[in-house]
Amino acid sequence: MQEKPRARKGRRPTMVDVAREAGVALRTVSRVVNDDATVGAELVERVRSAIAALDYRPDERARHLRLGVTGTLGAAVRQLSHVNPVLRAVERAARAAGLMVLAASTEDDEKLERHVVESMCRRRFDGILLEPIGADHGYLVPELAAGLSLVAVDRPVLGLEVDCVLSDNVAGIETAFAHLVAHGHRRIAYIGDDERIYTAQERATAFRACLRAQGGPADAMIHTGPIERDRIHRALESALSGPSPATAVITGNATLSVETVRWFRDHHDDVAIVGFDDSELATLLRPDLTVVAQDDAAIGDTAITMLRTRIAEPATPVRKVTVPVTLQARGSGETPPKRP
Amino acid sequence: MQEKPRARKGRRPTMVDVAREAGVALRTVSRVVNDDATVGAELVERVRSAIAALDYRPDERARHLRLGVTGTLGAAVRQLSHVNPVLRAVERAARAAGLMVLAASTEDDEKLERHVVESMCRRRFDGILLEPIGADHGYLVPELAAGLSLVAVDRPVLGLEVDCVLSDNVAGIETAFAHLVAHGHRRIAYIGDDERIYTAQERATAFRACLRAQGGPADAMIHTGPIERDRIHRALESALSGPSPATAVITGNATLSVETVRWFRDHHDDVAIVGFDDSELATLLRPDLTVVAQDDAAIGDTAITMLRTRIAEPATPVRKVTVPVTLQARGSGETPPKRP
DNA sequence: GCCGATTGAGATAACGTTATCCCGATACCG
DNA sequence: CGGTATCGGGATAACGTTATCTCAATCGGC
Secondary structure, three states, X not given: OOEOOOOOOOOOOOHHHHHHHHOOOHHHHHHHHOOOOOOOHHHHHHHHHHHHHHXXXXXXXXXXXXXXXXXXXXXXXXXXXXXXXXXXXXXXXXXXXXXXXXXXXXXXXXXXXXXXXXXXXXXXXXXXXXXXXXXXXXXXXXXXXXXXXXXXEOOOOOOEOOEEXXXXXXXXXXXXXXXXXXXXXXOEEEEEOOOOOHHHHHHXXXXXXXXXXXXXXXXXXXXXXXXXXXXXXXXXXXXXXXXXXXXXXXEOOHHHHHHHHHHXXXXXXXXXXXXXXXXXXXXXXXXXXXXXEOOHHHHHHXXXXXXXXXXHOOOOOOOXXXXXXXXXXXXXXXXOOOOO | OOEOOOOOOOOOOOHHHHHHHHOOOHHHHHHHHOOOOOOOHHHHHHHHHHHHHHOOOOOHHHHHHHHOOOOEEEEEEOXXXXXXXXXXXXXXXXXXXOOEEEEEEOOOOHHHHHHHHHHHHHOOOOEEEXXXXXXXXOOHHXXXXXXXXXXXXXXXXOOEOOEEEEEOHHHHHHHHHHHHHHOOOOOEEEEEOOOOOHHHHHHHHHHHHHHHHHOOOOHHHEEEOOOOHHHHHHHHHHHOOOOOOOOEEEEOOHHHHHHHHHXXXXXXXXXXXEEXXXXXXXXOOOOEOEEEEOOHHHXXXXXXXXXXXXXXXXXXXXXXXXXXXXXXXOEOOOOXXXXX
């Protein structure tokens, strides 16, 4: 039988109603609800009976106002509709600390980021995790001055000194580059994101340093720009043609890997590839994709730890934590250079 | 120069402080902050100067308590770390209505689902969208009786009469089946999820009906169970071997498609496949994956519309909306049966 | 000139919890 | 026996907004 609970009319019972029903003071009800051991057993029983009789359900809005603490962390992330394993780690770490993470998406839109973060500030969440986009975070200055606890994840907030946890982009690119060199590659191309994005700039800069250390020409092997299929495919055509085509490719993030593999599929280039960051599709390809994997669990745990420290000790010096990455050799980065 | 805003000591300024600074009543400050047109220009200016001087920032916790409305919708979804395009549509529709959606993940865990939903109830969110898991939602009965506005997304809350918006699973399976029959297939297998899950049961039941309508044996072509790689691969081996192997496969969701394609990759079976629900990988394969695509935008928009109706008119009769799906023919479902 | 209506602004309560402080009863010690 | 300490419970304020109601001044009409 499909149960159809009938919604009550009018306002919900409060502790005042419970107190009246139980014949005790309001403060006594609060003590019982909060398991205060100083209330005698008889009164405890009367209060609990009244709670059940009235179907009283605690309202944390009042509690949040009185205590000035909400037990809630906001997570302003670029996308909720895409893969976000860091957020899983964040939620688990928060739960372990008795906190609730509530996430909203900024959709890579600077105005929306501001809207989301300011909405969370107005709700006085205890702290906020932010995947920053764009360069102008001036709107954060008064919030930080007012006492906002915030940790940036995956990239710093440029121009502001706030806590940050991110992957070791430099070491990741170096590792990928060295891995390909170790497998015989000498002409390695880089397909990266728009360098206005912090992580994209870090990775591209690291790649340039690798090229210079190798003694080779720098910029001809680097192709950065917005993540657009046509741009990526033209970059690949350029990198893999001409008198000295690249024999290996490093891609700057998972989406670039997707587009690179899509292009490979149609053009059958037997080119080695190492992608930055892992994803589900990495093991669907032939050969499996070799990747520089970020440690999502460590990033998430660290982000929560730093945020809780910021909340508890606002005077703590600002920190920037880089989390090591690891290379997962699965095949696509281990093939030797194709003879021309 | 890296800006380092210094967090204030002590409590933040409130409207009481602004009133004192401006030399007006508290109610006047509230009128100005809320753009009440009955305040004279001189007082408006004094209040705004005081707001700037004190760097007053509104606190919505008090407002939520006084008004009994938070402008917040909770979204308790199975996963935040996986693809969730419905959530994007939900956020956009909510934003258009001036509401904020805050999401938390239930990680397909019944206890966690209850924890997340009850946490949102204690915060008195205006309404909740829920991707239900499991069969026992008894914990919702008192919440619904107390006035909770809730809409189930993607599957109903079994045993309770609450609003629900989901895809037309039956038509989707029928469309996929008919599509394969139209391309010459007569032996079609179904790889599905655990039938304890509502959508899995609907899809499997629809598939059985298709088989019966075709006059063929029913259960030998249906393989349902938990989404485990080994189980799925054994199901595929079974379906594609023996005296009458299937020449086409329908998969029950995107993850099943992933695992099926993974198995195909290693076994090179030239088998037609139609997958239920789209995903990014669908266009990475050769040929591209033919899918029954859910209308995520319509589901999201409908969910928000139904929730707002439930909030505004609690006595509205409970509704169940099924959103049409469409078949995207991309190649993998159009290949003819392979000759034995 | 007086009276009623309107307008701008202010006083205070309300929302629903928890903290702070207080009170009365009881027990113990000198 | 009296004084002090402790304990269980209660009265009331606090959190920071908004709603409700009131008041005084001004204006217009008769």
